[in-house]
Every structure is written in structure tokens, then in C-alpha cells.
Amino acid sequence: MTTFILNNKIIKTPEHSGITLLDFVRYQQRLTGTKIGCREGDCGACTVLVGTLTNDTMKYQSITSCISPLGNSHGKHIVTVEGTNLKNKLTIAQEAMKANYATQCGFCTPGFVVALTGFALSNSENNYSNAIDAISGNICRCTGYKAIEKAAHQVVKKLESQEKNSFKWLIENEFIPEYFKNIPQRLKDIDVKDLNQPKGKYVSGGTDLYVQQADHLADNDVYLIAEKHYLKGITIENKTCTIGTNATVSDLWNHTELNSILPNLRQHLKLVSSEHIRNMASIGGNLVNASPIGDMTIFFLALNSNITITNEDQKERTILLKNFYQDYKKFDLKTGELIKNIHFKLPNKCSFFNFEKVCKRTHLDIASVNSAIHISIEKETILEAHISIGGVSAIPKYLHKTSDFLIGKPLTLETILEANKMLQKEITPISDVRGKSDYKRLLARQLFFAHFMELFPNNFTLNDFVKHA
Ligand SMILES: Cc1cc2nc3c(=O)[nH]c(=O)nc-3n(C[C@H](O)[C@H](O)[C@H](O)COP(=O)(O)OP(=O)(O)OC[C@H]3O[C@@H](n4cnc5c(N)ncnc54)[C@H](O)[C@@H]3O)c2cc1C
Ligand code: FES
Ligand code: FES
Numbered sequence: 001m002t003t004f005i006l007n008n009k010i011i012k013t014p015e016h017s018g019i020t021l022l023d024f025v026r027y028q029q030r031l032t033g034t035k036i037g038c039r040e041g042d043c044g045a046c047t048v049l050v051g052t053l054t055n056d057t058m059k060y061q062s063i064t065s066c067i068s069p070l071g072n073s074h075g076k077h078i079v080t081v082e083g084t085n086l087k088n089k090l091t092i093a094q095e096a097m098k099a100n101y102a103t104q105c106g107f108c109t110p111g112f113v114v115a116l117t118g119f120a121l122s123n124s125e126n127n128y129s130n131a132i133d134a135i136s137g138n139i140c141r142c143t144g145y146k147a148i149e150k151a152a153h154q155v156v157k158k159l160e161s162q163e164k165n166s167f168k169w170l171i172e173n174e175f176i177p178e179y180f181k182n183i184p185q186r187l188k189d190i191d192v193k194d195l196n197q198p199k200g201k202y203v204s205g206g207t208d209l210y211v212q213q214a215d216h217l218a219d220n221d222v223y224l225i226a227e228k229h230y231l232k233g234i235t236i237e238n239k240t241c242t243i244g245t246n247a248t249v250s251d252l253w254n255h256t257e258l259n260s261i262l263p264n265l266r267q268h269l270k271l272v273s274s275e276h277i278r279n280m281a282s283i284g285g286n287l288v289n290a291s292p293i294g295d296m297t298i299f300f301l302a303l304n305s306n307i308t309i310t311n312e313d314q315k316e317r318t319i320l321l322k323n324f325y326q327d328y329k330k331f332d333l334k335t336g337e338l339i340k341n342i343h344f345k346l347p348n349k350c351s352f353f354n355f356e357k358v359c360k361r362t363h364l365d366i367a368s369v370n371s372a373i374h375i376s377i378e379k380e381t382i383l384e385a386h387i388s389i390g391g392v393s394a395i396p397k398y399l400h401k402t403s404d405f406l407i408g409k410p411l412t413l414e415t416i417l418e419a420n421k422m423l424q425k426e427i428t429p430i431s432d433v434r435g436k437s438d439y440k441r442l443l444a445r446q447l448f449f450a451h452f453m454e455l456f457p458n459n460f461t462l463n464d465f466v467k468h469a
Helices: 021-028 092-099 109-121 128-134 145-159 167-172 178-189 209-219 249-254 256-261 265-269 283-289 295-302 400-406 413-426 437-455 462-467
Strands: 002-006 009-013 047-054 057-064 077-079 201-203 222-224 234-237 240-244 306-310 316-320 325-327 338-345 351-358 369-378 381-390
Touching: 002 178, 047 109, 047 178, 057 077, 057 109, 057 178, 092 109, 092 145, 109 128, 109 145, 128 145, 167 178, 201 209, 234 256, 249 256, 249 265, 249 283, 256 265, 283 295, 283 338, 295 351, 295 369, 295 381, 351 437, 369 437, 381 400, 381 413, 381 437, 400 413, 413 437, 437 462
Parallel strands: 002 077, 201 222
Antiparallel strands: 002 009, 047 057, 047 077, 234 240, 240 338, 306 316, 306 338, 351 369, 369 381
8 A cells, every 4th residue: 555645634545556646646636736737747737745754854845746656655745736725825835926926827836836835845045046946847838937936036035034944934934734743743653664566667766757658657567666775875985976876866966065076066967857857866767768868877977987786686796887888778787687876986186077968948958968077187187087978879978989088188279179089980979859960069069178168267268169160
């Protein structure tokens, strides 16, 4: 039985754990405030909050319920828009949407209200930029976004005087209803034994699988791995970072130490989907989806990461991520094997990391071409270089020859221009909906140059490269 708290009600359901949470709340529970728009995680009409209790602390995150399996709610608190309602008055988020005329047809409004309520409940610092991030997964086709942005601003203002994430304050100040205060104890009382039969398709966050095969997963065995503890966690020890493959993109975003080691991490991760999707999207799912433009895959290839793979008998093997991919969507994983973790040597004071991405829209879009670089320099000489690039090959591509070419060379414009010639020979872009092959070659070059302008602004300017274009 999948067991969880839905708003203020305990649910124990024998429903197939592979159906979507959206279908469960709308069709089984008749909570129709949660809307169906795209069913692909793109519009946010189906936004709900997931509350998780860890060491006596509740953490709420917004997700798109259309691509989340019901079974991932086991042991959690799920909040739909109905669950945010107060008796006889509007909550702060609802009132902000109303007061700023941020709703017209109203179809998107529950999603925005839930996401803004999630922002009030979250640990993220209270500022306008974070409030806008919190609704980055919500689309409105009617109002234009100015009114919605004003509503977000109003929520931020109301939160200014409070200790964030304090249930007591949020209840007293009409952000959330009173029943929230008993949720931690009620979750403790729920019996959350592992439900899984170890068979069927591995599903972590579900953000890739449910876009492609939601109906199939609702009828067949699913092996839900998102809550497996041995696949979780981020540790930094002996100059190495190890990330359990169930860590989500948001887990990286929230990891203080990792953010101090990779100071632009959040700036890079902001380019990955929306906050709602980042809250579900696991690193393992990104690697095994094997998309030639998977952002996290490109990111970790340039960090020259290793992956540890485990099988049903808990036998482990470790390989370099750059040797994992064999051909389009073909990779070195046998039946029953799981990626357990990914690990890489931390950049040091002589080494520099950068990630670049070009897509048709700045946010919530997959890349046309993306690229990452990790390069070590001493006395203006390149000691080590790892470059990856997506969207220009059948696989997420580690540029072996270009990386090797750079080693031992001086950090000069000539070196970079020569390396670009090598890069152009290593890539094989095709024309598709993301752009023509020539355009992708151009993007590959521009992103390669952009790495050096970003990392060494005193050495290289745009003009240097324009002259040689
Ligand atoms: C709206 C939207 C926007 C998106 N934007 C981006 C984007 O900007 N950039 C980007 O890179 N991706 C994007 N994605 C794709 C997706 O979110 C990521 O690839 C995500 O990391 C997948 O993780 P998951 O946990 O959801 O994977 P799942 O869907 O759960 O799994 C994907 C595959 O991996 C397998 N799998 C999962 N974990 C393991 C494991 N540990 N070992 C072995 N196999 C495993 C599953 O069996 C499945 O085949 C987007 C998706 C959506 C819906
Ligand atoms: S219905 Fe569009 S994100 Fe779920
Ligand atoms: S008010 Fe109509 S979609 Fe937003």
C-alpha cells in the first residue's frame, strides 16, 4: 500500500505505484484544482508540494505531478492547491495573485499559488530572484508575466519580517493552514516500509521516463529507486566529491560546500530545466537517459568523473564516465545493473571549471549545444584539460583529442584557435529541430571560445576571437 498524507488526509492506497500522482489526485481523490496542461513537466499547471521529514525537519519542494509516480509519494506530505486553503479567507499567495490581477482564465493560477506557497515554506533565502525561480516551472498564456511577478514580489515583502520555514509564523501570518503543524508527527506515525518488489523498470525522479512512457509505466512493474538510501547523499572527502546517483539537481544547488568549491554552480544549474524539475531530476537519470545534450552528463564528463556501477549481487565496478557511452543511447550497463554514484577529483586553486549552454529559450529548454571545460594551468601552461560537448554527436561527447592537444601548450590565443580546428574534426553534428549542422558547428566554436573568455577575462576578449572568426 502506498501510504502518505494528502493535504490533511491519510491515504493508504493499493493503486499501482506507477500511475502518475496527477491522475491519483484528480481522478481518485477528485482534487481538481490540480490541472492538466502538457503532461510533460513543461507548464506547471499540475504543481504540487512534496514535504519530506528528515531528522525532525520538514522540507517542502514543488514538483510537477504529471511526471511523478504515485509511489514516490510514499511516506511524504503531498499538498495540492486545496490543501493550502484557509477557512473563509485567502492565503497570502492567493491574495497576492488576486490583488495584482495576476489571473485571467485562472487555469494556471493554482500552480502559481502552490509554487509561491512552496517558496514561503522553503529554506531558500527570501529575495525576489529566488521567488521568481520558484515559479520558473509555471507558464501562463493569458496575463503576461508582469502581474505575476508583482504577486511574487508581494509574497517576498510579506515574508520579510519572518524566520523562514517556521510553521508557527507561516500559520499565524496566513501563508498556510493550521493542520501543517501536526504533519511532522503524523508522518512519523506512518509506517513507511519499502514497498518495492525489485523488478521492472528503474524509476528515479521519473522526469525522463514519464514524458515518454507514462501509460506503459502505469500498467507495468516499476522499481522505484528514488528513496534508496545507498544511492543518496553528497560527500566531500580526501579532495574527492562523491554524489549518490539519486541526488537531484536541487541537491547539488543546495549543497553549501560544493557551491563554495564550484562558485558558479548555481549559475550553471539555473540553466537546467525549472526548479520543479530540478527538485525531481536525478543525476543517475540524466546519465542513463544518455541524451547527447544531457546537461549534467556534459557537466560531469568535463570533471573527468568516474561512475560506480552495482549489480543485483552488490558486486561493484568503477569506470570513467567518458568510457560509458558507446553509441546513440547505448552505454555500458548490463541488465540489473544500477549506477550507484559518481565521483570526481575536486578542482584546486590552479584549476578552473566552466559550463555553457545555448538553447532556443533561456530557461526551461534543452540545449542546442552545451559544453563544459575543466582546465589546470600553472605559469600560463596548460597542465590538464577535459572538455565535453553535447548536441554535436550521437553521444554526450568527451573531446579526447582536443583535450589531449591542449596539454603542455601555453595558454595563448594561437593554442585556442588551433584547438578549435581539432574540435571541429572531432564533432559530427547533424541537422535537426535544434538547428542545422553548420549552425551547431558554429555554436561549438563559440562555446569553446566562451569558456576561455569566462575563465580568463584578463587574457582573452571577445575582440580577440572576432578578429580570427
Ligand atoms: C520539462 C523538462 C525539462 C527538462 N530540462 C532538462 C534540461 O534542461 N537539461 C537536462 O539535462 N535534462 C532536462 N530534462 C530531462 C530530465 O529532467 C533529466 O534527464 C533528469 O536528470 C532525469 O532524471 P530522473 O531521475 O527524472 O530520471 P528517470 O526518468 O527516473 O530515469 C531516466 C532513465 O534513467 C534510468 N535510471 C535512473 N536512475 C538510474 C540509476 N541510478 N542507475 C541506472 N539507471 C537509472 C531509468 O531507468 C531511465 O531509463 C528535462 C525534463 C523535463 C520533463
Ligand atoms: S501538466 Fe504541464 S507540467 Fe504537468
Ligand atoms: S490566467 Fe490563463 S493561463 Fe494563466
